[in-house]
Amino acid sequence: MTDTDTTLVDADLFRSLLRRHAAAVVVITAPGSPPAGFTATSFTSVSLDPPLVSFALAHTASAWSAVQSADTIAVHVLTQEQEHVARTFSTRGIDRFAAHGAWHPGPDGVPLLEGVLATLICRVSQRVEAGDHTIVLAAPSFGEHHSDATVTPLVYHDGSYAHLKRTA
Template identity: 50%
Template structure:
């Protein structure tokens, strides 16, 4: 086992490398602001509590969408399906026109942008913005949602997107090899 570093001295590269080993679901988070819709790709989506229904995600205070999220009363989280790798990449790209073509979206509950084709989505009322280093943890109470979108999950692991099989897809019959 490698030596343990003293508290507070862990190299940022080591920290990022550890979390690259953690497979995470991929979500796009959106909000509506005075200048229009804003959104970003997140792997930090977490269920916080069931009663009341709370979820959280992290957003960098250095991101271009932070001003919109810092003032938003409502946000939407979209759990992306395996078919949405391009959407994940678009919303992760700095300077991209995230809500232009080919993105298909419409205003949802409380005016938040809802992306078409997500595996699932929630709209939440922002309950807290918790300081956490150069990020804020947004805690929101779910007020609307739909878990019935298409496809299996999209995952992020080791710096790349990955797909799991769609659990609702029929399992192909296996052929017998004739061996006993």
């Protein structure tokens, strides 16, 4: 491959390559009527000064209209015991909040899930168009985490949910 090679990988190879990348599983929620929530593996920290996080969402996603207009969103890092929560918030055509049940409204009406590993309430600061997705940059204004350091996050790898194994 040369520096001038501009050939892009095809979609199937791209998916296959990215399946090798393990990612934390989060549920992102946004206020609305009804509220919106979806499972994501695109969540990442962006900056410490100022604190910024990001995630990407497809324009075809059912949650897109709520996220597109939201000023406040919440990011919920799931524990390895919460695969059912990840599956609920990735299922199409259901009332995800009714199916999940364990949530309450937070600041600006943003839905907050209960019993998660960590929660960040964030103010949306920028939306960046990126192909068929939008990258949302958000500034955390509040955060809390599970106090038990032995609780581990749910991860997604090679097309399925996986659990981390702690080593001494």
